[in-house]
Amino acid sequence: MAKYTPTVEVGLDRMRDMARGNFDLSWMDSNPEGWGHKVQRSQAGLKLTDVDHGFYGQVPAQGSSHGTMAPRGCYVPEGTISLDQYTINEMTEIWADNAASLYDEAVVRQWNSVTDVPWEKLKTLPDDMEKAVCQMCTGLAEVEFVAGDMPAKWLCRINHDFHEVKLFLATQIMDEARHLDVFRKRALANGGGLLMASPGQEELLAAILNAPDYATASALMHIFGEGFVLTLFRQGEYLAPTEVEKTIFGLCMQDEARHVAYGVKHLKFLLERQPEREEEIHAILEKGEQAIFSLTLEPQTSEPRAILAGGGLANIELGMMRMAFIYQKQVHEYLQRLKVAGIDRTNRLSIPTEIPYAEIAA
Amino acid sequence: MEQRILFPSSDWFQKLAICMLAQEDEYRRLGPMDCTMVVRVSSPENGDRNFEIVFRAFSVDSVREINDPGDVPPEHFIIEASLQTWQEMIENIREHCGPDLKHTLNFLTFPNDPMRVNGPDQLQTDAFYRYNRSIQQFFNGATDVPTIYN
Incomplete structure (x- = not known):
């Protein structure tokens, strides 16, 4: 009876051959087309966009059918098994022309919540203000990691030939991990704590995670959801009571x-090649608009921001009026980003362009 | 006696560019930025004056005053405000060695008053948000630039 399995025996035979000086070395000439690649470094260092040009910059409209994790541009020996994982094989479904440069930008612009936030500058805030900050952070900690879970859901299904997009999405997952971490940390760091979750937010998160395909999920999350959150972050910096929140x-x-930026360029790429998909995008965006409108007016979402905008609970009404401006800005920027992507939704918007809080209050 | 540099002027922005070079490690930590920013300064006496600053990686590639408004490059963003607003921001930065909570670029531009950020489209305007900390750091260089205003 053989001491080892056939697989191990094959390996040992190969080693015996090598011990006799019979090396294969066929790998050395396996990829003549890809050999001798010239690279010019950018001022900032060696970027993905510096190496992915010429032979290695050719991105196939249809990802390769071998279904392996072999890096694009290498020689894949016949008989290499397919991993049978990739269901997103069309470039149009995921591609954005800025994915590689955004990846380069993302990896250099990483930061951490341990040492990059001046936590030593936290100071005791009036109770209403601390509660408002903590509630805002509770909401953001709840919503942020959907932008990690969503790409994670699709990442292993994306053909490995589209590594620029996969790498960018991996940075996004890390970004969102950091956001969840830093907002949760802020809520817990100053004598307060987490407050109330938001059922309205969960509706929006469900719409993103249950979107029927990557392209619609991306339109809903990258352009709509993250666009609205981007304005909230700008507002958070604006309202920050200390250097800590300002930095975060x-x-x-x-x-x-x-x-x-990825989402806008992706949708543009998709619609330029598959304009017939515009209606699908409108349908998912409408779902998002409905969810965000009810969520915007949830007390646990709007009131803490109004307290911060007004400068305290005593001025919450003033804060609500200031908040109306934020919503208007969110909707305006959302529509403008869609325009860049090639969609005019101005006349199809299913929510008001502004919240007439002052009129209602009067 | 320290030499004061006139704001707005190409010389003033060149001074910030020199400060940027001196702080390359800090800019490397923040990350590279490839973008073109136009600073617009409005005053009743001088009308609108536009200065284009081109950033490449961790430094300023070029600074120029744009005399013909039609020559403003169609890429990235314009930050515009009155001379008085720019002066208040710069003096605040100089006083505190960086802006206080109410004088960051984001604070001043977010409500569209007293500063505004505009690009040819939203994606270009968004570059202001993407590189915000680097751009803030650039203006923080004013700490070391004694300034007079006109």
């Missing part, structure tokens, strides 16, 4: 703007 929101704002 400033850092998160940069990350979120990268995600939005």
